Amino acid sequence: MPLPEIMSNTNVFTRRFRPHLFIGFRRSQCPSIARRFSSLPSLCIEGKRSESTHDYEKRVAQLETYIPLSQCYPRLSEIPRPGLGELKTDSAPDLSLNPGETDTNSDVVFKGRVRSVRTAGSKLIFFDLARTVSGTIKDSGSIQIVCQFKQLQKENSELSLDDFKSFGKMIRKGDFYMVRGHNHCTERGEASILATELPTMMSPSLHQVPDKLEDPEARARSRHVDMLVNDDARVTLEIRSLIEHKFIDFFSHEGYTKVTTPILSSLAGGAAARPFQTEATELAGEKLSLRIAPELWLKRLVVGGMERVYEIGPAFRNEGVDATHNPEFTICEFYRAWASLDDLIATTWFLITLTEQAVRSYRERDPRITVEAPWGAEYFKHYDEVQFIPELEKHLRGPLPNLQHPDAQGIVLSLFDKNEIPQPANPTLPRLLDALAAHYIEPLSHKQPLFITHHPACMSPLSKHFLCTDTKQIVAARAELFIQGREYANMYEEENSPFEQRRKFEEQAKMREQDSEAMQLDESYLQALEWALPPTGGWGCGVDRFVMLFAGRERMADVLAFGSLRNVVGLGQVGKRKA
Numbered sequence: 001m002p003l004p005e006i007m008s009n010t011n012v013f014t015r016r017f018r019p020h021l022f023i024g025f026r027r028s029q030c031p032s033i034a035r036r037f038s039s040l041p042s043l044c045i046e047g048k049r050s051e052s053t054h055d056y057e058k059r060v061a062q063l064e065t066y067i068p069l070s071q072c073y074p075r076l077s078e079i080p081r082p083g084l085g086e087l088k089t090d091s092a093p094d095l096s097l098n099p100g101e102t103d104t105n106s107d108v109v110f111k112g113r114v115r116s117v118r119t120a121g122s123k124l125i126f127f128d129l130a131r132t133v134s135g136t137i138k139d140s141g142s143i144q145i146v147c148q149f150k151q152l153q154k155e156n157s158e159l160s161l162d163d164f165k166s167f168g169k170m171i172r173k174g175d176f177y178m179v180r181g182h183n184h185c186t187e188r189g190e191a192s193i194l195a196t197e198l199p200t201m202m203s204p205s206l207h208q209v210p211d212k213l214e215d216p217e218a219r220a221r222s223r224h225v226d227m228l229v230n231d232d233a234r235v236t237l238e239i240r241s242l243i244e245h246k247f248i249d250f251f252s253h254e255g256y257t258k259v260t261t262p263i264l265s266s267l268a269g270g271a272a273a274r275p276f277q278t279e280a281t282e283l284a285g286e287k288l289s290l291r292i293a294p295e296l297w298l299k300r301l302v303v304g305g306m307e308r309v310y311e312i313g314p315a316f317r318n319e320g321v322d323a324t325h326n327p328e329f330t331i332c333e334f335y336r337a338w339a340s341l342d343d344l345i346a347t348t349w350f351l352i353t354l355t356e357q358a359v360r361s362y363r364e365r366d367p368r369i370t371v372e373a374p375w376g377a378e379y380f381k382h383y384d385e386v387q388f389i390p391e392l393e394k395h396l397r398g399p400l401p402n403l404q405h406p407d408a409q410g411i412v413l414s415l416f417d418k419n420e421i422p423q424p425a426n427p428t429l430p431r432l433l434d435a436l437a438a439h440y441i442e443p444l445s446h447k448q449p450l451f452i453t454h455h456p457a458c459m460s461p462l463s464k465h466f467l468c469t470d471t472k473q474i475v476a477a478r479a480e481l482f483i484q485g486r487e488y489a490n491m492y493e494e495e496n497s498p499f500e501q502r503r504k505f506e507e508q509a510k511m512r513e514q515d516s517e518a519m520q521l522d523e524s525y526l527q528a529l530e531w532a533l534p535p536t537g538g539w540g541c542g543v544d545r546f547v548m549l550f551a552g553r554e555r556m557a558d559v560l561a562f563g564s565l566r567n568v569v570g571l572g573q574v575g576k577r578k579a
Contacts, residue, residue: 108181256334262291268289268292293540340493345479461505488549
């Protein structure tokens with residue numbers, strides 16, 4: 001039956017045909033069309049084939065039935081490369097062909113992964129090949145391949161029907177193939193390639209690709225399978241790349257220098273967190289820490305004359321794993337001489353709106369994105385700004401004590417019992433104040449983005465402090481951005497006095513008796529400040545949380561290529577496949 005007739009007859013062919021089941025295998029002998037590769041030892045023991053029950057073992061046995069395994073993974077250089085015509089995969093009109101028409105003058109090659117296989121009798125096979133090029137929609141997509149025995153034999157008279165049937169039994173969802181043929185338009189108007197050569201296997205899948213993979217733990221344990229089954233897993237990583245590129249473009253445009261600072265050092269500073277510790281064989285007896293933040297390194301560079309610097313890189317904190325925390329994460333920090341707190345807030349909002357617009361545009365033009373963003377453009381049109389102490393006092397319906405007084409911790413602690421609020425672990429004064437803010441102030445960000453400013457001085461040992469004329473409290477020139485109840489950015493005017501910074505470090509050292517995560521005194525950094533740090537604004541954010549926000553993800557593990565630390569450790573504990 002001619003190809004157009006078959007394709008127009010819906011009783012003969014529909015896209016609902018089930019793929020062939022792999023049964024009744026036998027080796028096909030056709031030396032004239034076999035690829036010439038060096039012969040390698042068999043990877044499957046002949047005597048065990050009949051006993052194979054696992055899908056992996058069945059697949060290996062099946063491949064060996066039809067083709068030596070050494071020929072299943074050819075190099076690209078071993079495949080003839082014709083001059084490529086332009087191939088568009090979006091729609092038939094792009095091919096300028098009418099339904100049922102074939103452009104016999106075209107000679108195109110398409111390489112991709114098999115998405116589905118359908119058969120129509122013993123002499124016609126249809127399968128879809130897909131390519132995905134991140135951020136390049138025109139180079140991505142899926143196209144139908146039409147393999148008709150009559151057409152293939154016309155091009156190669158030595159091709160037998162057995163060879164064609166062997167190909168039909170070997171091809172499966174998940175395989176990589178290269179196809180050469182003509183641009184073709186089906187009777188239904190679908191852009192296709194009419195194969196002129198038997199498609200070339202480039203890499204077979206040894207496992208059945210599942211139709212669905214929904215369990216979060218299963219998706220995290222087998223991220224590569226997750227990405228094959230769920231487009232949104234790949235799209236999330238593409239959105240992550242887009243966000244990081246937008247950050248880099250912004251900093252480059254504004255004259256910042258991108259730098260890389262040490263990850264291993266003898267002292268981890270720049271944040272209140274417990275570091276990971278290790279040792280180096282070259283430094284016997286010397287304890288090393290993985291950095292918890294690049295802050296102190298970057299400010300040294302500002303002292304050295306680099307007035308605008310930034311870094312995007314990994315940071316490590318030896319803390320718990322939950323929906324918004326992972327011990328290994330990506331941090332972005334920038335430092336800008338002569339920037340005030342108002343400048344930092346304005347820059348933050350510009351970055352937020354820039355990112356929101358870029359991701360929204362990406363969503364609109366990529367049909368693979370099915371996850372709805374939890375926010376709309378209206379949410380990011382405005383932001384609110386509240387001062388820490390006045391807002392907290394409004395909710396407590398009374399003033400806070402003088403937070404510089406030695407009794408302040410006990411008085412603030414009593415507010416928890418009075419208002420029936422759970423106490424935090426290690427109830428130091430900074431932790432108590434932070435817990436009150438989490439209970440009363442941070443939820444306000446569900447209505448619209450919220451900047452919380454002028455935190456109590458004890459909560460910000462690296463920032464400039466000043467006396468608030470309204471509350472008569474010593475506060476920090478600091479702001480935090482909260483969106484939908486989560487912190488997304490932290491910024492402040494940096495303390496540049498070596499004398500004040502030493503005093504603040506010493507206060508933190510006293511706190512370490514109660515809180516092991518309080519900052520340590522860093523003599524090297526204090527000595528750097530003695531060379532003069534200009535008035536400087538510093539800013540930091542967790543890139544992973546930004547991606548969660550704009551990709552519509554609730555778990556940090558979903559925006560990391562291989563999930564949380566638990567998932568990564570679990571991958572290393574997977575047992576070897578049993579023979």
